[in-house]
Amino acid sequence: MNVAPMSPAIRIASFRERGFAVVFAMLALFVVIAFSGMALDFGRLQRRQTDLQHAVDAAALAASAMVFEAGITRSELERTTEALVRDNLRMRGVSPASSSLAIGLQPHSLLDTEPVRQISVRATSALDPLVMDIAPFITQDFTVVAASAVAESRRIFTCLAIDTSGSMCENDGPVGSIANNNCEEVRDLKAGVISYVQLMRPEDYLGMWRFSQGPGNDLDSNCSFDRADDCENDGRHIAVEALVMVPMTRVGRDGLVQILQRPPYQNVLDSHPYTPTNGYSGLQGCRLQITGNPNYNGAVDYGAIIYFSDGVPWTAGESDLTAFSPGCSVELDNYPTSLTAAQRSNYDDIARKVHMGRWINTINQADLARNSGLTVYAIALGDPNAKYPRLDAFQGLPGTSSSETLVKDILMARIANDQVFLQKEFQEDTNDPNSLRYSGAANFPCVPDRDSIRGPEGKMVQTADSGDLRQILRDIGLSIKAKLVR
Amino acid sequence: MCQSRRELTVNLLGKNLLGKEQGVAFVELAIIFPIVLFLFFGTFEYGLYLQTREKNASLSKQLGNAAFRDCVIPPAGQTNDQTCLDDVWAEFGGFVTSNSPDVEVVLSAYRLNGGTVDLRGRAGTPGGVANSRFPGGSNPLSLAIFRRDYVSAMGPFKQRVVVVEVFERYDVRDAFFNVFGNQTIYEVTIY
Structure with a gap:
């Protein structure tokens, strides 16, 4: 069979198809390469962004700690801040020449007289993308990345509301004794307070209230426990003592430490009547001390109350949060105003109500402090080693379950408005469905929901070892003294 | 039955072309496939590499923040930098080494002492301490050299510096690379 030769047209067609395959492959390869290049570019941009952000964060925070160095000028502060950014960039392999910086100090003062409160650092850096600046469909400029940070060094008004009840002197000597000055908790607390004071600067203020309980003054009978009642006008808080509200500029940091170690203040923390605590008065006193200070400017200063207590909720027999449910008034009918010695030693329903009432009032006072813009920190002390001869860990009553510890944590978190803790859900014993169960927002003590708690969020710290107090107080002090605000 | 000229041409041409295209496809595949694979796995590998760097950058930053707050800010109460760094490392080291066993970390504290800069403390993993790119040992550096080669911010108003270095050998997961x-x-x- 003869086959006619292929016509020229068909030969051209076959050549065209083969060429198309090559062109198609090249186009596909080009697209794949372009997208891979974009992935690389995005990675490099992200990387540069991270380098810049870390550098400006570190420099701004470090600079905020230099603000109060004696003799430092604004220009020197700017120079050092800029140098820190460039040091960080250089050591991370970013050429300082490719970056530009802007340092801002607030409040701005040409006369160099006002103290700097805020340091803002903004850095931009240029880099050469592989494909993103040549891709026609990308219009955004990807050749420059930027990062910024603002750090504050604030004037701090701190008030320490300190539990000095008998259980704070638990380890050495008889209960409530200050024999040989060996009260373990108080001794540790003193060390913690001193370490906190050492972090403060001359422009800061420090106040201190101790609270315990005087006989016959368990609770203020005139206090309605209404949330609008701040219980200020009753004159019954005799067990609470104001210590100092000292401007650091007057005595200096070291001077204040010495004051705390010398008479008459050395013994301020050493009085330990055996009584339940009334922390609400301590919180109230602290609030008034800070907000009543003529130098306190709530708009720019930072006010904080640090509340210490090893107090116990003493809700034994209930082991739940019923009494603290929204309204906070379930258990307050026929509320007793004092405890007899027999009631103290023989725990009963009346005693329980008294203690629960104190917690409720303390929560109310913490809310009032927050309404004034103050941040409340709550430090819950306990003792897992049962060194206290009569009481078990965290001062739970003999024979009671660990639910009291849990309730105590929840209440202390509520006092501090520690939303990280309050939003949690947990159960005392996961093997026991009837054990105390806390389900976060559904169980907020004394309020229907978190939105009912106004003001700044604080932090609750629980420790079973008073030896931790020094570190806890240092952490709090450091976190509020120098801070990245954005 | 005779085929028309057109039908015959198409059949023969189709067979012919089919055979040729199969060959071309294989050749193209042989060329393109490794490139595509290279790009695909390369991009993937690069993402993993960047992710590891981000993790270590974050670790460096957070450890530095902790060390700074504990060992740099308090000028009066803290006198022993080594103890301070040891405390910081004791607090975070276990977490770091358990979650990132391949990471080597070193925290260094320097302090200006007159005209020289002293290494006042160092803590971290043994590998981190051995590999630090910042000056070690007991011989102080002059302030000028320290500023030129390491931290130019060091000076009368920045007398204490904490440096946190993080090392990790990144093992390429893909044998291709x-x-x-x-x-x-x-x-x-x-x-």
Whole structure:
């Protein structure tokens, strides 16, 4: 069979198809390469962004700690801040020449007289993308990345509301004794307070209230426990003592430490009547001390109350949060105003109500402090080693379950408005469905929901070892003294 | 039955072309496929590499923040930098080494002492301490050299510096890329 030769047209067609395959492959390869290049570019941009952000964060925070160095000028502060950014960039392999910086100090003062409160650092850096600046469909400029940070060094008004009840002197000597000055908790607390004071600067203020309980003054009978009642006008808080509200500029940091170690203040923390605590008065006193200070400017200063207590909720027999449910008034009918010695030693329903009432009032006072813009920190002390001869860990009553510890944590978190803790859900014993169960927002003590708690969020710290107090107080002090605000 | 000229041409041509296209496809595949694979796995590998760097950068920053707050801010109460760094490392070291066992970390504290800069303390993993790119040992450096080669911010108003370095040998997961060898990731934060 003869086959006619292929016509020229068909030969051209076959050549065209083969060429198309090559062109198609090249186009596909080009697209794949372009997208891979974009992935690389995005990675490099992200990387540069991270380098810049870390550098400006570190420099701004470090600079905020230099603000109060004696003799430092604004220009020197700017120079050092800029140098820190460039040091960080250089050591991370970013050429300082490719970056530009802007340092801002607030409040701005040409006369160099006002103290700097805020340091803002903004850095931009240029880099050469592989494909993103040549891709026609990308219009955004990807050749420059930027990062910024603002750090504050604030004037701090701190008030320490300190539990000095008998259980704070638990380890050495008889209960409530200050024999040989060996009260373990108080001794540790003193060390913690001193370490906190050492972090403060001359422009800061420090106040201190101790609270315990005087006989016959368990609770203020005139206090309605209404949330609008701040219980200020009753004159019954005799067990609470104001210590100092000292401007650091007057005595200096070291001077204040010495004051705390010398008479008459050395013994301020050493009085330990055996009584339940009334922390609400301590919180109230602290609030008034800070907000009543003529130098306190709530708009720019930072006010904080640090509340210490090893107090116990003493809700034994209930082991739940019923009494603290929204309204906070379930258990307050026929509320007793004092405890007899027999009631103290023989725990009963009346005693329980008294203690629960104190917690409720303390929560109310913490809310009032927050309404004034103050941040409340709550430090819950306990003792897992049962060194206290009569009481078990965290001062739970003999024979009671660990639910009291849990309730105590929840209440202390509520006092501090520690939303990280309050939003949690947990159960005392996961093997026991009837054990105390806390389900976060559904169980907020004394309020229907978190939105009912106004003001700044604080932090609750629980420790079973008073030896931790020094570190806890240092952490709090450091976190509020120098801070990245954005 | 005779085929028309057109039908015959198409059949023969189709068979002919089909055979040729199969060959072309294989050749093209042989060329393109490795490139596509290279790009695909390369992008993937690069993402993993960046992710590891981000992790270490964050670790460096957060450790530096902790060390700075504990060992740099308090000028009066803290006198022993070594103890301070040991405390910081004791607090975070276990977490770091358990979650990132391949990471080497070193925290260094320097302090201006007259005209020289002293290394006042160092803590971290043994590998981190051995590999630090910042000056070690007991011989102080002159302030001028320290500023030129390491931290230019050091001076009368910045007398204490904490440096956190993080090292990790990045093992290329894809054998395809072993030709590039393994990379040492280095992240550092200076407070």
